[in-house]
Amino acid sequence: MAAKRSGARSKRGINERLQPVQEPRSEPPLSRERIVATAVELLDAQGVDGLTMRRLADRLGSGVMSLYWHVDNKEDVFDLALDSVLEYRGPPQMVESRDWRGEVVHMLEDWRASMLRHPWSASLLPRRALGPNILSRLELLSNTLSRAGVADADMNVAIWSLWNYVMGATITRASFDLSDDDRAAAQQRLTRLSDRYPTIERSRLLLDNDWGGTFRKGLGFLLDGLSPG
Amino acid sequence: MAAKRSGARSKRGINERLQPVQEPRSEPPLSRERIVATAVELLDAQGVDGLTMRRLADRLGSGVMSLYWHVDNKEDVFDLALDSVLEYRGPPQMVESRDWRGEVVHMLEDWRASMLRHPWSASLLPRRALGPNILSRLELLSNTLSRAGVADADMNVAIWSLWNYVMGATITRASFDLSDDDRAAAQQRLTRLSDRYPTIERSRLLLDNDWGGTFRKGLGFLLDGLSPG
């Protein structure tokens, strides 16, 4: 069970340092992959502000500065963690579907879901360099729109519009999620000020809790606008 | 010229402390308004990471802890600075226009422009509580869409769709702006990998520099989808 530790009793007293009890099994060696995986864990658990080089090293059972051998700096950790979370494992069956619209919806709902699984990722994504997984998603989206007959002249506008929509929706959703109390308080304040904001008070804008449905419906409207003919 | 300093020579030696030469005129007293205004200055000049309670106090010529009398904490400073930057001074003439679509476009382009004037604001906005200026904009938008005949049942979807679009577009634009080199490098990398991303390479997705035009055209598509009939 502990090959490396067998005969630890007295083989060489000099190495029997008063090692803290924290880590029962010896850690695998540091690596880029382990660092990124642990960073994602930490981000999931503690949010963006929770990621600290010191805490990261702690979780990995290494000294802080050891990280810097594998990674440029903290920004680098963010970029790597972000892209690692955005891998796309295509649609259920990669058939030659004629339903381009269903494909686009699936791709973008998956994109949103991937980011919401790691709520720190959404607000980071539009502000960082585009990693390979992100570029793959854009490439696939572009392809699908192209097959659907979107004109070349409109292609970039179409892609950026969908990008904007998904990013805005997901960042907003991920943030509001973190503070249900705030939302209740906001709506309460809104009700109190209903003379100043009568229209959005009446439509209960801030109480609409069906995020998934709203996302899907709005995406439908946008695709209506984008679809040729 | 320096009324407060006249007779400084020997009035009361005890108060002649070795005061640093930095501030020629005496500062006005600390206030919430001054703090917020200076925070905006600092954010404009140095970005989100540049705003520090210590630096803020320095600029105001006060001790760090003095800020905490007027302000809860750093988060509070962010919220106040953000809302202060989003005041909406309606359209040129507040006439009873029949051109609802032009109104909506104007409102949203102004929203975008306001945020781009303070590039740190865009990525902050969707993650924070909605201040009075933001609520006013939403109220006005809701009103206009209502007059335009958008059904009550679709209202919230319409508002959030436009919100998502504007936020996504502005965050992306503000970030890419900060790093032109990155963008060039990204496109270069993309060209090098043109076999892996042929479609977006061909459409020069990352080189499209007409941000304003793309925003406007995409907004047009979205409004096409949202507009009744």
Added chain:
DNA sequence: ACCTGAACACCGTTCAAGT
């Protein structure tokens, strides 16, 4: 009512060294 300095518990990263 308003302002302050000292102190605490943190940060990211450089550097010179160790193996």
Added chain:
DNA sequence: ACCTGAACACCGTTCAAGT
């Protein structure tokens, strides 16, 4: 090739005081 501790120049905020 990989890891380390000490040190530097910072952070936000609590607290106990000052006026």
